[in-house]
Amino acid sequence: MVPFQKKIIIPVVAAVFLFIGASFKDDFFEIAKQIEIFTTLYKEVNNNYVDETNPGELMDKAIKGMLANLDPYTVYFNEQDVVKFKINNTGEYTGIGALLTRTETKLTVKEPYKNFPADKAGLKAGDEIIQIGDILLADFKDDASELFKGAKNTKIEIKYIRQGKTYTTQLVLDEIEIKSVPFYSKIDDKTGYIVLTHFSKKSTLETKEALEQLKREGAERIILDLRDNPGGLLNEAVNICNLFVPKNEIIVTTKSKNDKYNNTYKTTREPIDTEIPLAILVNGKSASASEIVSGALQDLDRAVIIGSRSFGKGLVQKPIDLTFGTQLKVTISRYYTPSGRCIQALDYAHKDKNGLAHKTDEKNYTAFKTRKGRTVYDGGGIQPDIELEETKVSPIANALSKKDGIFKFATWYYYKNPTMGDKIPTISDADFSDFKQFLKDEKIAFDTETEIALKNTLAAAKKEKIDETILVEYQQLIAALQKSETNLLDKNKKEISNLILDELIKRYQYQEGLYQYYIKNNLEIKKAVALLNSNVEYKTILKM
Numbered sequence: 001m002v003p004f005q006k007k008i009i010i011p012v013v014a015a016v017f018l019f020i021g022a023s024f025k026d027d028f029f030e031i032a033k034q035i036e037i038f039t040t041l042y043k044e045v046n047n048n049y050v051d052e053t054n055p056g057e058l059m060d061k062a063i064k065g066m067l068a069n070l071d072p073y074t075v076y077f078n079e080q081d082v083v084k085f086k087i088n089n090t091g092e093y094t095g096i097g098a099l100l101t102r103t104e105t106k107l108t109v110k111e112p113y114k115n116f117p118a119d120k121a122g123l124k125a126g127d128e129i130i131q132i133g134d135i136l137l138a139d140f141k142d143d144a145s146e147l148f149k150g151a152k153n154t155k156i157e158i159k160y161i162r163q164g165k166t167y168t169t170q171l172v173l174d175e176i177e178i179k180s181v182p183f184y185s186k187i188d189d190k191t192g193y194i195v196l197t198h199f200s201k202k203s204t205l206e207t208k209e210a211l212e213q214l215k216r217e218g219a220e221r222i223i224l225d226l227r228d229n230p231g232g233l234l235n236e237a238v239n240i241c242n243l244f245v246p247k248n249e250i251i252v253t254t255k256s257k258n259d260k261y262n263n264t265y266k267t268t269r270e271p272i273d274t275e276i277p278l279a280i281l282v283n284g285k286s287a288s289a290s291e292i293v294s295g296a297l298q299d300l301d302r303a304v305i306i307g308s309r310s311f312g313k314g315l316v317q318k319p320i321d322l323t324f325g326t327q328l329k330v331t332i333s334r335y336y337t338p339s340g341r342c343i344q345a346l347d348y349a350h351k352d353k354n355g356l357a358h359k360t361d362e363k364n365y366t367a368f369k370t371r372k373g374r375t376v377y378d379g380g381g382i383q384p385d386i387e388l389e390e391t392k393v394s395p396i397a398n399a400l401s402k403k404d405g406i407f408k409f410a411t412w413y414y415y416k417n418p419t420m421g422d423k424i425p426t427i428s429d430a431d432f433s434d435f436k437q438f439l440k441d442e443k444i445a446f447d448t449e450t451e452i453a454l455k456n457t458l459a460a461a462k463k464e465k466i467d468e469t470i471l472v473e474y475q476q477l478i479a480a481l482q483k484s485e486t487n488l489l490d491k492n493k494k495e496i497s498n499l500i501l502d503e504l505i506k507r508y509q510y511q512e513g514l515y516q517y518y519i520k521n522n523l524e525i526k527k528a529v530a531l532l533n534s535n536v537e538y539k540t541i542l543k544m
Contacts, residue, residue, distance in 0.1 A: 038062075069355075070331070071348035073317050077327040080142075096148055097176045098123065105138040106130050106161070110407065114510040116176060121169045124162070125507055126411030131159035148173070163415050183515040184210035191529055192219030193519055196240070199232030199289040204239040211243060211272055221277040221532040223525060224293075227307065231288025234265065234316075241296050242267035244303070246274055249338075251296040254316050256333035261316075263333075277538055278303040279528040282382060283391055287311035288335075288343075295337035295382045301372045301542045305384040306528050308391040312345020312359070312380030337382075339368040345380025372543040385541050386531065390495070390523055396488040397495050399446040406496070409438050410503040424517060425504045427497040435500065436489055446485050454478060 042062075046053050056078075063076045097116020100107045107129040112118040123129075130137055132147040133156055140147070148156065154173040159166060180203035184194045192214030196207055211222065231237075238251045245251075249267045256262055280294050280303045291310045297303035314335040320328045335343040346357040365377040377383060393401075400406050413434075417425070438444075445451065458474050461467040467474075489496065505514045518525055531538055538544075 071315060071346075071357075073315055073329070074331045075329045077329070079325040095145075095173065095176045096121075096171050097174070097178075100129075100145075102144055107137060107144055109160075111506060111511070113176075113178070114512065117171050117174050121158075121171045123160070123169065124414075126162070126408070126414070128161040129158055130161060130166075133157060179206060181206035181210050183512055184214060185515070185519060186214060186217055186219055187223070187519045187525070187529055189218060190220040191223065191532055192217075192221070193223045193225065193525065195225045195515055197229055199229075199234075199236040199240075201233060201236065203232070203236040204243070207240050208243055208272060215273070215276075219276075221279075223279050223281065223528045223532070224303075225281045225525075226286045226290040226294060227281050227283045227524070228285040229287070229290040230285065231290055231313065234289060234292070237289035237292040238265045238267060239269070240293055242269050243272045244274060244276070244278055244297065245300055246271055249300065251338065252292045253336045254333040255336060258332065261318075261333045274302075277532050277535075279532055280305050281524050281528060282307045282310045282384060284308055284311055284393055286382075287313040291343045291382050292335060292337075295341065295343060298376065298382060298385065299338040299341075299368075299370050301370050301374065301544070304386065304531060304538060304541050305382060306386045306531070307384050307388060307524050309383050309387070310381035312343060314343025314345070314380070339370055339376060341366075341368050341376065341378040343381065374543055386527065388524060388527060394488075394492045394495055396446065396485065396492050397499060400444075400496065401499070403444050403447065405439055405442075405444045406499050406503055408442060408444070409435050410500060410507055412438060413500075413504060414507045420508050422509060422513075425501060425508070427500055431500075432493060432497060435496075436486065439489075451478075451481055454481065 042055075042058070045058070046055055060076075060078050067074050067076055096118040097113045098109055098118035099111040099113075101110055102108075109118065109123050109125055109127040109129065111125055112123050132144065135147055137144060148171070150156070150173050152173060152175055156171045156173065157168065158171060159168050161167075178198075178200075180198055180200050181194060181196055184192065187193050192211070194207060194210045194214070196203065207224075214222065234252070241249070241251045245267060247267050247270055251265050251267060253264045254261060278297065280297060282290065282294050282305060286294065286307075287310065291312070291314065294303075294305050294310065298305050315331045316333040316335060317329050318332045320330060322328055337343065345359050347360065348357045351357050360379045362379065365379040367375050367377055370376055413425075413431070454474065454477055458467060458470075461470055461474075502514060505517050509516070531541075
């Protein structure tokens with residue numbers, strides 16, 4: 001066992017000392033000291049622990065435990081992780097054209113994309129794939145997406161469960177291009193609407209084509225929808241800003257303790273239109289590159305931002321290849337808007353005693369000035385010029401989304417009402433009552449902090465064999481909590497009903513149907529249209 005351990009330890013130490021050589025701190029002795037302590041401990045544990053140890057597994061957990069103390073974006077990938085988690089930023093891949101989620105025994109179809117292989121094979125949202133080819137997913141613990149790989153026109157037999165019954169179908173793989181701009185349209189005679197869902201290598205091209213087409217059709221003002229856009233390629237964010245602002249404008253800067261990561265990103269091309277009135281929609285799921293675009297165009301007084309404060313993901317990562325096929329994705333810098341605001345919301349450098357990072361209190365926000373002297377604030381994310389309280393996600397709605405309560409109810413509703421076609425569903429009082437009953441029948445817990453704390457208390461009491469003495473009180477507290485959660489459902493009925501409706505429209509009419517519904521009914525879009533229709537209000541906000 002010892003010779004094998006030496007093979008493991010030596011390259012690890014060598015790799016670490018290579019890292020020291022590139023260290024940015026002038027504390028070589030302290031680093032070398034800590035590495036020697038760790039190396040000695042690692043060797044002695046492997047040599048002396050009472051049971052056989054797995055050196056690779058020990059090191060893997062040690063490294064990941066160390067990085068967990070930093071931020072959630074600094075991650076170590078072992079050899080297997082690298083294969084599984086390589087990110088494809090092109091928007092093109094050979095596959096099935098569907099959003100899937102994995103559990104231990106199955107893959108759940110969350111959304112099939114129209115006219116792509118999964119859709120052509122008849123798969124629907126809510127279907128649970130249990131077998132791919134000859135492989136039962138219950139027996140396959142690796143990355144299940146590997147089972148869908150193959151050349152174009154490769155045929156794959158799958159088995160899935162729908163509403164308790166088992167079916168089979170055949171997928172035919174194809175070249176899939178997931179568009180960055182899945183939808184654009186005129187809302188009225190003079191207002192164009194563009195949806196940008198992520199920043200891939202074709203985002204600028206697709207946005208430019210949509211903008212130019214809308215202008216040809218007579219659009220004299222534009223709404224750019226960045227809601228739920230998690231970000232992507234930095235250069236695409238800069239180039240999309242360049243569509244609306246002149247060449248050589250600063251869009252974003254990155255700041256780091258390492259000078260080589262301090263960069264200023266400017267526009268490099270001639271713009272498409274620097275005058276067309278522009279409104280940008282953001283919400284709590286607009287992150288990273290979305291925040292660069294909205295923050296820069298706000299600071300340059302080029303657009304009015306509407307919605308709710310964005311996510312606040314302003315940390316920049318860089319992948320670094322390590323030895324033996326491993327990789328480190330490490331946070332190297334922070335994003336700053338042209339006015340100097342830091343986009344990052346959570347402060348991972350100053351965690352509380354429980355190891356949790358928190359957002360800056362509003363009273364501690366710092367004021368900055370846009371180009372024309374408007375006051376804007378940091379605090380993480382981009383605060384809209386027009387904040388709409390109705391667009392903020394309530395804790396109860398967030399819990400329902402995390403537990404798939406709305407998704408599962410939409411599946412139940414769809415098969416109960418399978419023939420609606422292009423008709424827009426309406427969520428009646430009876431439907432909402434059905435929803436609440438569905439949550440009870442399916443035992444979908446909200447897992448709020450209070451509920452988790454209560455369950456942990458009972459679990460601890462069982463270990464200490466005192467659970468019987470507190471069981472009555474526990475059940476009373478749980479009952480009170482469930483009543484409170486029911487009240488919260490009723491209190492947030494409108495918000496939850498809208499989320500249910502969004503999910504249902506996608507079931508019957510795909511994503512395109514949802515956008516068609518939005519341009520006629522969505523609150524944020526209506527507000528944006530009203531603002532752009534009022535030249536006085538628009539110019540007043542931007543101090544034009």
